[in-house]
Every structure is written in structure tokens, then in C-alpha cells.
Amino acid sequence: MSGHLIRGVMAYRSLLFVPGSRPDRFDKAAGAGADAVCIDLEDAVPPDGKDAARGAAITALDGRFGLRVNAVGTADSEGDLAALNGAKPVFVMIPKAASAADVNAVRAACDAPLWPIVESAEGLYAAWDIAAAPGVKGVLFGGADYAADLGCTMAWEPLFHARGVLTAACARAGVELLDVPHLDIADEADLIASTQRIKAMGFTGRACIHPSQIAPVHAVFTPTEAEIARARRVLDAFEAAGGGAALLDGKLIEKPLIRAAMRTLEHVGDA
Template sequence: MDQFRSLLFTPATRPNRFERALTSGADAVCLDLEDAVAPQDKDRARDEAVRFLAARAKSPVKVGLRLNGRGTPWFDADLQAAARAEADFFMIPKASGAQEFAMLHRALGEDRPFWPLIETPEGLMRCWDIAGATAVAGVLFGAFDYSAEVGCDMAWEPLLFARSQLAAACARAGVQLLDAPPAAVGEPEVLTAETDRSRRLGFTGRACIHPDQVGPVNAIYTPAEAEVAHAHQVIAAFEAAAGGPVLMDGKLIELPVVRTAQRVLERAKGGQR
């Protein structure tokens, strides 16, 4: 499964930005039919996205499509377009339960993964089932919509409970977890601090809304050389002790520490693009 450190959203009404998005350094690009598109532009956005997906050259960057939500006037047309679109994955807004992904799995095929957005209290309540649903590769936290639904501030502390729940649910299901994109562009220090907080909480990557955000996000989710070297040492020491507890540099190395080291190496491998 492809690991996404960064995912760049691009309005599907702006085809002049599609190629730039692919060369931004993001691990994935998502053509957005939902929030970034005005109601009167939905048909045009859908056509532009399908046309680009059909004509794009082969690239290591995965390109997905964010549909409009179920219950909107545009969902049926989006679903029909998605069935023929050559997208690598589909983002599904306002996921509310695991059952909807069985339907999407049948409608869109068995070989393309889904990324549900958890952005309502109902979605958070059912996030454990959603993360483990059929064909779900990862989850995106929709912090903007969630805070509006709950009536809380778009700040770290009010959203910590939701982020922690999602981190646990996705870890249990063995799927990726992306944090919401930054609320502002042009604040690199805020971007770095927020992204590192999410990484330490258990998120595996972050969404972006501007190409300038991609580099800092990738850097935070790519382990430093010293961190990788230490992870190799931990695993080597554990293996030399035949899988039993062992002291290394005065610190106890046992299975949970080894699992953390393995995750570091997985992140490092994902960062080799």
C-alpha cells in the first residue's frame, strides 16, 4: 500500500494547476469536486477531472478524486463519473458508517481504495468501523467541518479528543491517517509545529492546500538519518538477543520499542521517492 506523507488538494475547476500539483513533491494529489467547487461549476469540474485522469502520463504520484457527499444533488453524477475515471483512489466526505463503503466498493470496483473523511460527530462515533471497512486505505480528519458541527474552536486542544480517537482507530485497523490541511497559507512556523504535533500523536501524514506546504510536511514525516540509524541498531540488538529483552546504551529494548523502530523504517522507506 502506498504511504502518503503529503496529499495536495487541487480544485478540479483549475486544470492549469494539475501538472504543477504533480510536480509539487506531494506523494498524492486529490482533484476536488467538493468544497473547492461552487455549485454552478460542479459539472465542469467533473468533466475536467475525468479528462485529466484519462490523459495523464504515468507518474509515481497517486491521483485521486474527492466526490461530493451522499445526499447532495451532485453525488449520483459524481459516482457515475468516478466509475469510469482512471483515479488511483477516491475520497468520500462526511463518512457516517462502514456500510456505505460496501456500496461504493461494488459501484467503483474492487481494486481502488477509499479515503473517508471523518468530519462529523456521527463519523467520529463510528470511526473504528469506518477505518476497518472494505477497501479503506486511510482516513482524513476533516477538522474544519468537524469544528463547525461541534461548535468548537479550530485549535489543537478542542480537537485533541477527535484526533486521538482517530489515531487509535486507524492504528487498530492498520490504515493511514492524514490530518486536515493547515488553516492558513504562509505561516511556516505554525505549519511545522502543528504537523509535528499530529505526527507525534500517531498521524501518518497531512493534507495540504498549497504547494508551498508540501515540502515542510514531507520533511516532518520523513525520519532523520540519525533516527533511522538508531532504529536499525534497536532491531539488530533485539535480533541478537533472539527476541528477548536487551539493554542498549543503558535502555531496555523489548518488543514495543522494536515495533516503534520498525515504524520509523517504514516511514523512511515511504519517504524515498
């Protein structure tokens, strides 16, 4: 899979979901260009299709796919975790994560990197512990279910607090953070604008529900040549000043700007 480097490891700008009940779409999804592809056994699969979807998904785990299992504590989750014995998903997504104990329950069943999904008030309350739980590589904000839990809309303002808490929790834990997919596939302008907003907040990527969303999301999360050049100049000026305060283009360069420049270069493996 593609991706970019953060702290020396591959990070996901985009994650594309594909229904576990549609194995005919697995190969197409894998070739769509997303940094990660996740076969979904939860929301995208009707109750009477869980067993068949699970079997198709486990068979397809060939190093290209992650897997979203069903919520911990459900009968479907027990079947999913039992089926993971010996399987090799790239990662496992944990929906409805409400505590670090939910993460630990999945970790006991497999050793793949874990991606809990915070999508409730209870999950947000435990976000610091969830993000820092052993085995967690990143967190996905499940904004649609979160909004339903609170009885609010998915507009920017009602979800701003949750996004702020999650960016802080994931930054503290040193893990990635992906935002909820943009649900209006036809509105590319708003996809780009909202993705720019979440990037500015500290999100590292975004989930996608259609291949057409991947390129716009990548364009936002991939540093431009101008941003890369600026970051290099900032670090060069800082080094030339012996690690102290420096001036660049008449502006003072201090440690916060140094950290921002290093993050930019980490995205391209140049820091």
C-alpha cells in the same frame, strides 16, 4: 507519485488538493512534489460549476490524481459516481463519511482505494467501522467541518479527542491517517510545530492546500538519518539478545521499542 513505505506499500506523507474547477492547475499540482494529488469536486467547486468540474476531472484521471467526490446521498454525488464508471482515479475521497454504509456505496461504484473523510460528530462515532470498511486505504480528518459541527474552535485542545479516536481506529484497521490541512499558509512555524504534534500522536501524514506546505510536512514525516541509525541499532541489539530483553546504551529494550523501531524502518522500506 512519490511516498514512503509502510507495511510494504506506498504511504502518503502529503496530499495536495487542487480545485476541479481549475483544470489549468492540474499539471502544476501534479508536479508540486506531494505524495498524492486530489482533484476536489466538493468544497472547492461552486454549485453551478459541478458539471464542468466533473467533466474536466474525469478527463484528467491519467494515473496521477485521486478524486474527492461529493457527499454520498447528494445529487452531485450520484453524478460523480456515475462518471467514475470506467475511470481510473488513484483513489477516491469520500467527504462527510458518517458510516461504513457511505464507504460501501462508493465502493460499489468503483474499485479504487477509498479515503473516507471523518468531519462530523456522527462520523467520529462511526470511526472504527469507517476505518475498517472494505476498500479503505486511509482516513482524512476533516477538522474544519468537525469543529463547525461541534461549535468549537480548531485549536489543538478542542480537536485532541477526535484525533485520538481516529489514530486508534486507523491503527486497529491498519490504514493510514492524514490530518486536516494547516489553514494559515503564511505561518510555516506553526505548520511544522502542529505537524510534529500529529506525528507524535500516530498520524501518518497531512493534507496540504498550498505547494509551499509540502516540504515542511515531508521534513516532519521523513525519518532522519539519526532516527534510522538508532532504529537499526535497536533491532540489532534485540536480535543479538535472541529476541529477549536487551540493553542498548544502558537502556532496556523491550517490545514496544522494537515496534517503534520497525515502524521507523518501514518508512524507508528497510524493515
